[in-house]
Amino acid sequence: MIHMSTLDQYDEWLRDGGREAAVVLRQWLEPVEGKGSVIFPPTYTLEDTDRARSYKDGKSPSGVYQSSQGVYGYNIDSFRDGSNVCQIDSVGSQANHMEPIFKNAGYMHLVPQYVISTGDEKISLLDVGHRAADAIVRFSDISDKLSSAFKATARGDARGLAIIAPTSLVFGFWDSRGTQVKMPRIVRSVIRAFDVESLHRSAQYKPPVEYEEAGLVDKVSNKSEKDALSKQGLAHAPAPMSHGGILVRGEIRRDASLNLVAIRSLGAGNDDPLPLRRYILGLSLVALTAPQKDFLREGCHLVVDPEHKPQWNIVDHDGKRSDAQNLKHEQVLEFASQAAKEFGVQQGEVSVGFDSKKANNALHGSGDGKKRPNKVEKASN
Secondary structure (H helix, E strand, O other), X not given: OOOHHHHOOOHHHHOOOOOEEEEEEEEEEEEOOOOOOEEOOOOEEOOOOHHHHHHHOOOOOOOEEEEOOEEEEOOEEEOOOOOEEEEEEOHXXXXXXXXXXXXXXXXXXXXXXXXXXXXXXXXXXXXOOOHHHOHHHHOEOOHHHHHHHHHHHHOOEOHHHHHHOOHHHHHOEEOOOOOOOEEOOOEEEEEEEEOEEXXXXXXXXXXXXXXXXXXXXXXXXXXXXHHHHHHOOOOOEEEEEEEEEEEEOOOXXXXXXXXXXXXXXXXXXXXXXXXXXXXXXXXXHHHHHOOOOOEEEOOEEEEEOOOOOOEEEEEEOOOOEEEOOOOOHHHXXXXXXXXXXXXXXXXXEEEEEEOHHHHXXXXXXXXXXXXXXXXXXXXXX
């Protein structure tokens, strides 16, 4: 049964001309070991960047290291006043942490469960990085439907996309290799640490047996052969002065927002857009308020700071902020469930196949057998 008192509670946010611009969250975090503990941000390849060139010039910028694979490091930005900020989890990574919640019991009824079969493996649409615009979907049996849905969305009718891949509207997409349709993220989240100092660490592997001296392997005479021994774990392997994490002197903070303007831009063709907007708002609120994955990577396990209450606000177009502490996860989950019923979400797993022929045609040109050079596009996050 659909309960209108639950379903219409956020309608003032969704009607054209609404004064509300966004729902925003500021949440403070700390390492599981406690404040002042070392955490490990993600590392990125820095070749051909100013920071890499600075490192090679002997200036040793913070958070930059050298390995046999090249120069790499943390994403640390420093400012003229001496302060800095380090990215702990990017917008794209946060989206990839939030989206799979809709596969879980208690949430899976909110979205269609499309699964792409690739032989012995099944891949959920909720797990692919570029969502409905990902290659595994573009070369599947639903690619034509999605292509039509992308074009309809650009014309102001997002219903077709919401029927198949509603989280592509919530977390954004760019069909960069097809229709070129792009939709902004409705839910955006990022984690940063402020005022950090980068550390180094060193390690030394010592084999249980001196294989070469014991005559268990052939004697080596040059560096490449010694490196081959180390690669196989048959020799000492030093790892000096590699990345050792960061010490956070300031705060670790998650900043997240729900773009109400983007939701109000969603149309339903000639039909009333309110059911569609309610549905996408419900999914967005669930994603924003659900307990977040706190184990981000080895050495980076973050939990909520119990001494620093999170800030929830509704922000109007004129900059006015009002308290939104009453946005409880259980409440928005009930709203989302009612909105999903009203919209008519397909229940149960929907299995579609991967079309290898279509993929190979794209690799080698087109279906006419003529080989053409592939156009390389920039992928979205």
